Amino acid sequence: MRYRVSHTTTYTYDDDVSSSFGIAHCRPRELPWQHVASRSVSIDPVPNDISDDIDCYGNVVSYFHVTEPHLQLTIDALSEVTVVPTEYDADALLTPWENARPILNPRIARGAWAAAEFALESPKARHVEAARRYAAASLTAGRPVGEAVTDLMHRIKTDFHYDKTATTVTSTVADVMDKRAGVCQDFAHLALACLRSHGIAARYVSGYLATRTPAGKPRMVGADASHAWVAAWIPGSDQWLAFDPTNDQWASDRHVTVAWGRDYGDVPPVKGVIFTEAKKSTLRVAVDVAPLEEYSQA
Template structure:
């Protein structure tokens, strides 16, 4: 079975007024005390099929979120902590690997780091969602871009009162811009897989995926 898709998308530079961010304490209070806001964000505050937490996950994140620091800067601090303390190791995990295993082993892939970051945020009372998409990679200076060298990717989106939904990439420790191409938002990966279903057949199967992101201008 071969599945091939092709799309033209337009991306834009995101300009965020980070000075408008409320503090962590103010953000918690707004979500807790404004009923309409809490209802709107509820699905991104609760546990979901792949995202849950306990005291250990909460403790891991807590030092990044002092009450008086802006929530925007605190989320950046959490992403930096994951980026510096964890190693990107392909094939170490699969979709069913528990977040606690990723936390213990300190390694995984973009999906794991996004799930962990979201679990940390929700454990502290902040609304966070999973972003599925593609990342345009750049070749080394002087080298040609290889066919199929781009990749599917995952990052996070966090609701920050006075600003709105803001995106962060814990795998690469940066704020997503034009090279991050969004395909879907969800509570976690289970809401947004690019292909979902069951194949009935005999014998074994292997999966091969390649992605090309090509600028038209």
């Protein structure tokens, strides 16, 4: 599928901001299953300094510094992307999960050394005991890693309720386990804690999910949102099985990958530091993921 992805982030302040330093992860990655035809980021006010770089995980990162005094800051990212379904090595998915632990089995595959970092605890995906016990029901002795990961995904969808009011950006895996509710970011962190606490390497993936429109209804522009899912390392093929616990499915050609890291803290869409006397600020985010054909026919 070909998509036009628009992601606009707007900060509004009640007093002038004299200086704003920012980092943005909002340019999709070029990947074997994803081709990026174009990607751009525009910022208003225009920064005195802006540059792009590649971070340690291979993500495209935009750095900017705005020195013009402003009451509003807008970061507008626009991309055109083609995504195809990923084909996995069926034999590799049959590997017993116990053999898919790169720290305990460093010689199991050539890429084990690179995957090992993603088997470690990270700040937003702590290995709480409740998550370890929850995962144990899926990680039974000798079970194929593909089957075990998929079963964990099914159970998270069944046992946890999607609720935007249940958690905040500071909520922990322990909070999600206790409330049995959260949003995509929470479910991704939960899945990470579940797998990593048993030694399986898994990474946090940020991006977008193209929503399906009910038959006969016009697609609502702006209805899409930033999304998060997880990818578990599969030795033998050195592939990563990408799965979406929020929607109970493997990542498909509807999932546009922007960046990945240990957890959300590595790849937020925008973060930064401002210098201001402002007491209040507001944040508005508008995301739209549309099949490119819609724009071709307009």
